[in-house]
Amino acid sequence: MQLTRRLIVRLLIFGGLLCVLGLYLTRPQQLPADALADHTPDATHGAVVYAAMGCASCHMAPKSEDQTVLSGGRSFVTDFGTFYAPNISSDVDHGIGGWSDLDIANAIVEGTSPGGQHYFPVFPYGSYLRAELSDVADLIAHLRQLPADSTPNRGHDVSFPFNIRTSLGGWKLLFLRDDWIITDTLTPQQERGRELVEALGHCGECHTPRNMFGGMKWDAWLAGAPIPGSKGRTPDIRPEKLQWSAGDIVAYLKTGLTPEYDSAGGEMVEVIANTSQLPDSDLEAIAAYLLMPALN
């Protein structure tokens, strides 16, 4: 009897320790306090980073076309619930005007809020985590120049158990990947393309299929995927499947016109509203990356 009681107590202590260890391992990560210290932010370059990251596509008001007003409110229907993009304008009360640069950087590359909570991965920090911190700092300088908007945030409509943010630490641990997807030796142009596709442009978030928990299937990188909340699919954009020339890819990202002179539709139209602002050299870099045989 006493033996059993002792066993139970031991098991409880062990279980408790395991929980603490689990919580410790999956705690929201933060950048070191001096992570942004050695870089002088360049807001002009930040505007290019802003277009490459496509912030406006999700954070503009629904139906808005004004890429400078990031009032939020757009809904994202997923298998896990409906998420609403928050206000990330420079408003102090409703936006991110009151956040430090480090707070904003932590949100973008760690998926951690200023209050130390995990963000839901509908926010593509799983791609942004590969971005250069200097680019992130430039972006932040640009964001601070955009106007304030006082639209309040709308809570996500996500049901149990997906609404437990603590569990997202485990999700991050299991499904995020810090390293590049293509790790071959690259030319400088392919390297720039990789930065635009794998990090800033977060192309894989829509063009890569996911497992039942919403984690990306790395072995099917850019192979096309069902579009949540819609009947459609994003296309497979690996070179063997796509069969477009570099010129075709550049023209598409600039005008939305395919090699058959059909036009982009759906969400891709918003992506092109951003890519069409990038310099030709960046579009050529994206093409150079997308044509790499290593993607097949």
Add this chain to the structure above:
Amino acid sequence: MRKTLMTGLALCALSVGQLAIADNHISDKQIETAVKARKAHMQLYAFHLGTLGAMAKDEAPYDAEAAQSAADAIAALAGLPQSGYWLPGSDNGSFENTRALPAIWAEGSDVGKKAQEFSAAVMAMQTAAGSGVDGLKAAMGPLGGACSSCHKEYRQSDD
């Protein structure tokens, strides 16, 4: 030319609305023919855009005359009456062989406004196409954007 185009488009937009209200008996056969006709119309846009696009992508040498003729053809197409083949009941919810979304005919549809934006982009291309490859290149973006703007809202994504 410009005035005709604008009036044509405005009339199209109006008549789509009127057809939506006067939805009496339209046979399946009529809908099938209508869907074929509008696909053919789109295909003709693509054909002439192809001439312009090849020059914009430096795949073909710039030829002012050919470019102007392609831009004029797109403008002529845009000016054709189209209400006859945008019949109510010819959306992808009621008919199989189309990706046209019911939102085209729904209340609050801004198809007419988008048609006007398209016509503005077409006219800009008509002005630019014959007067140099740089102008042509610059006009491709807004023209492609006008195509996409309607396809984003009113066409089902691929599956």
